[in-house]
Amino acid sequence: MTKNLLCLFFALFVFNFHQSKNKIEKYEFFCDTLAPANVAVTNISHIEATVSWANDPNTTNYVVEYRPVGNFAWISPLTPTGQNFVSLSGLMPCTAYEVRVAKICNNVSGTWSPILIFNTKLNYCTSEAANSVIMHTSNVTVTPSGATPMISNSAASLYTDYRSDASRKVYLIWDSVNNEISVTKSGAVNPNAAFVTVWIDFNANGVFETSEIILNSTGASSNISNGQFAVPSLASVGGNIACSVTMRVVFSNTAVANGCGTFGYGEVEDYDVYLTGSSELSVNDLHHPKEITVYPNPVSDILFIQGILSEEHYKIYNSAGQLVSEGNSQNKTVNVQHFTKGVYFIQIKDRENITRLKFIKK
Known part of the structure; x- marks a missing residue:
């Protein structure tokens, strides 16, 4: 009898031990090491960005790595427990970065997500006209104080992005005055009476603000709207010569408040503007010989x-x-x-x- 009880006790002990061990193992390995899904980079500016990913309720810890594209060492910022995003700061302006994210399961890093590449350059709202047949912009000229003008002749379009055109880049100097801009209005239906509004995103925040309007013409007897403007002494984040901000030219039949959205008749054009503290760095025709x-x-x-x-x-x-x-x-x-x-x-x-x-x- 005693022998049978001992055997039963031993069997129950072994059973409970294995059950407990299975529960522990199940608990410890409840998370997985699969790559996080939906990795995205948002809120990109010249020097900051936010990396986010799909939250896994069974995973509380993640590791994020980023670096400039190329043969650089990975940088791993602190990612708070239970958080499915991390803010990156102190980035280099106008630089391509790559980023990846992995889960941490039982103190072991899992599979990395596919590398995502982003550029630290400003993104702007979209804008265009619905019709440019009856009136459009035929010339935009910016003449920096004491420097060579940027002259942009163009045909009719709803929207044209000239920011990649090396011959149409604008170079301005901090704290400069008497810079000039002119916009020529063309078309079959009295374009002189239409609106011309030009912004330069001086503070490099990606928004065309009222304080950044350098030309605002609500109508004129001439087909040319022109004016003078100054460049703030603290224009642009860091004043990085490699980073441009955008000049947006809107020619429209109705007033446009913030340089965004679609309107009836006219045209929208975007240009790169480089801001610097040195006149030597504002030379218009920059050459980059391939052999150097x-x-x-x-x-x-x-x-x-x-x-x-x-x-x-x-x-x-x-x-x-x-x-x-x-x-x-x-x-x-x-x-x-x-x-x-x-x-x-x-x-x-x-x-x-x-x-x-x-x-x-x-």
Whole structure:
């Protein structure tokens, strides 16, 4: 009898032990290591972005990694427990970044989500006319104070994005005055009486605000609307010469409040505007000869310049447009070991061209 009771007790003990172990194992492995779904990047600005993903109720911990596109080390910001998004800050303007997300299950990182690439450049609202046949913009000219004008002649269109056109870029200097703009109105039905409104997103927040209107014409006897404008001394985030803001030109039969949306008759045109503190960096016709390059990029100490003579004069500017170094290259090299980490622009001047290239000091 006693032997039977001992056997029963032992059997119950083994059964309960396995049941408990199975419960523990089930609890410990209830999460999974599959890649998070719906990874997205939103709220992108020159220096910030938000990474988000689909929340898994069984997963409380995630790891996020991001870096500039290229052979860079991954950066992993702190992701609070139970949170399915993380804010990235201190990003380099006008830079392509890649990002990925993974679950953490039992202190083990799971499968990475597919790499997502985003660019730290402003996105703007859309706008266009419904009809440009009876009136449209035929010329936009911006003349920076004391500099070469940007002249843009065009045919009728509902909307044209000229921001990728190197010949139509506008270069303005902080705190400058007496900059000029003119817009020529064309069409078959009295275009002179229509509205012309031009914004430049000086504060680089992606919004066309009333304070950023540089031309506002509600009607004129002439087919040309023109005026003068000043550039704020603190225009643009960081004043990064590699980053542009947008100038939006709206020619419309009705007043447009914020440069967004669709209206009846007219045309919309967008242009890149570069803001800087140096007149030398505002030269309109920038050339980037393909044969001139710099490497390694990013660089730790010695920057090599390929495609120049042994000695060429150079100037190096930081991301705020400030001159930080100047001299002649030595054996096609420049020593940048003493530079702090960040984005820089080297200007190389030979007998015919001015070449400007971006590099990163790591």
